[in-house]
Amino acid sequence: xxxxxxxxxxxVQPGGxxxxxxxxxxxxxxxxxxxxxRQAPGKGLEWVSSINASDGNTYYADSVKGRFxxxxxxxxxxxxxxxNSLTAEDTALYYCAKVIFGVVTxxxxxxxxxxxxxxxx
Amino acid sequence: xxxxxxxxxxxSLSPGERATLSCRASQSVxxxxxxxQQKPGQAPRLLIYxxxxxxxxxxxxxxxxxxxxxxxxxxxxxxxxxxxxxYCQQRSSWPSFGQGTRxxxx
Numbered sequence: 001x002x003x004x005x006x007x008x009x010x011x012v013q014p015g016g017x018x019x020x021x022x023x024x025x026x027x028x029x030x031x032x033x034x035x036x037x038r039q040a041p042g043k044g045l046e047w048v049s050s051i052n053a054s055d056g057n058t059y060y061a062d063s064v065k066g067r068f069x070x071x072x073x074x075x076x077x078x079x080x081x082x083x084n085s086l087t088a089e090d091t092a093l094y095y096c097a098k099v100i101f102g103v104v105t106x107x108x109x110x111x112x113x114x115x116x117x118x119x120x121x
Numbered sequence: 122x123x124x125x126x127x128x129x130x131x132x133s134l135s136p137g138e139r140a141t142l143s144c145r146a147s148q149s150v151x152x153x154x155x156x157x158q159q160k161p162g163q164a165p166r167l168l169i170y171x172x173x174x175x176x177x178x179x180x181x182x183x184x185x186x187x188x189x190x191x192x193x194x195x196x197x198x199x200x201x202x203x204x205x206x207x208y209c210q211q212r213s214s215w216p217s218f219g220q221g222t223r224x225x226x227x
Contacts, residue, residue: 090160
């Protein structure tokens, strides 16, 4: 069974940084592209970033480009999202997801339960 | 950017009734469209991919249709656990989601 467990969320001041992690199990992590998707409180879903399975190619939504960095450690079955220069608009529940049928042009097949990031002074 | 518009925003129906949810794309996405279900406090769950293919473990009462710019998710006979928010998502271009349709008990 696929399990994705996010961690690292919390309260951070505007302009601050946070690093999210997603521990994966139940599948061959190194064979799948992975993504981050976020959901602001009471709002819809927004794709944030994706990373290829092995070559490390990364992709970002315009709203986070230049501020967020996605990475992965296939030896630890873990996905990361480094978030810098955070603003209130980044407040959301951040989900990691295993993707299918592509890297960025993909569907989100399995999801974690999310980790909440709150940006506020 | 491809914009997905779902209708209606809210759908009020009773258990046993048929639900029809729509998703319209601002440009053709061919058949590269998925549907997700999200219940309160839970992560989204993939229901349908490539417009009409049910994901593993999804009951047969869920079906998807459409291509190009107009898509439909149909729930043939609503069960109590089907009341949730439904999102469409395209992968023809960089991924985008619709704003969601809330399916509520009448």
